Amino acid sequence: MEQTFIMIKPDGVQRGLVGEIIARFEKKGFCLRGMKMASVDKSFAGKHYQDLSTKPFFNKLVDYIISGPVVAMVWEGKNVIATGRKIIGMTNPSDSAPGTIRGDFAIEMGRNIIHGSDSVESARKEIALWFPDGTVNWQSSLHGWIYE
Ligand code: DAT
Ligand code: MG
Numbered sequence: 001m002e003q004t005f006i007m008i009k010p011d012g013v014q015r016g017l018v019g020e021i022i023a024r025f026e027k028k029g030f031c032l033r034g035m036k037m038a039s040v041d042k043s044f045a046g047k048h049y050q051d052l053s054t055k056p057f058f059n060k061l062v063d064y065i066i067s068g069p070v071v072a073m074v075w076e077g078k079n080v081i082a083t084g085r086k087i088i089g090m091t092n093p094s095d096s097a098p099g100t101i102r103g104d105f106a107i108e109m110g111r112n113i114i115h116g117s118d119s120v121e122s123a124r125k126e127i128a129l130w131f132p133d134g135t136v137n138w139q140s141s142l143h144g145w146i147y148e
Contacts, residue, residue, distance in 0.1 A: 003033060003074055003135075004081045004117045005126035006088075010068030012113035013037075017105055018071055021114060024087055024101065025075050029146040034074035034127075034135035040066055047129060051122075057110075064110055072130045078147065081123055084116045 008021055026032065040048070045065040052058050075084065089100025093112050096103035106112045117123035127135070140146070 001031075001076050001078065002080050002120070002123075003076045003127060004084045004123045005115075005130060006073045006075055006084060006117075007115040007130075008071040008073075009065060009113050009115060010070055011064075011111045012105075013069055013071060015105070015113070017113060020105075021101060022073075025073075025084070028077075028083070028087065029142075030075045030077040030080055030084075031138075031140055032073060033076045033137075034131050035071065036131075037069050037071050038130075039069045042066055044129075048126065060110060074127055074131060074135045081117055081120060085118060088114050088116045 006021075006025065008018055012018065012021060022032070042062055045062045046053065048065070049058065049061055052061065055061075077083070087101060089096030089102035091112065092109045093102040093106035094109075096106070098104060101114050102112050117126050
């Protein structure tokens with residue numbers, strides 16, 4: 001089953017949105033396979049956003065991610081990468097539809113409260129970076145009520 005890396009950014013944590021965000025993925029039917037709170041340093045944040053290292057906003061982005069603790073998670077389920085991105089909304093909260101996390105809770109791109117992997121390849125890399133010791137292997141007893 002597909003897995004994605006989801007991270008509640010420092011503003012999402014500070015604004016008390018951790019429970020709200022987890023609830024959306026949980027109620028959808030996705031399975032939480034790993035979760036930890038962490039404060040990361042510049043070098044780790046740079047690795048996470050390696051693909052964006054040449055962008056003009058890279059330093060600002062890294063400073064934002066290291067500005068406070070984050071909640072890192074691995075969620076599992078059918079099409080969870082693409083569906084997770086839909087649940088999150090567009091990169092710029094101004095373009096995010098109401099009902100999405102960024103559409104409901106964020107206003108600016110540099111305070112968009114949540115990260116989600118954008119491909120199978122980035123999910124694999126991000127999960128390996130954030131959860132080098134692996135995740136928890138379990139299956140919900142509701143599995144048969146969520147998948148046919
Ligand atoms: P996403 O987080 O939707 O996957 P991304 O991977 O392209 O978006 O960029 C990572 C983060 O960088 C994004 O959440 C907000 C910031 N960002 C992206 N594009 C930006 C831009 N043009 N100006 C300022 N910040 C930007
Ligand atoms: Mg991205």
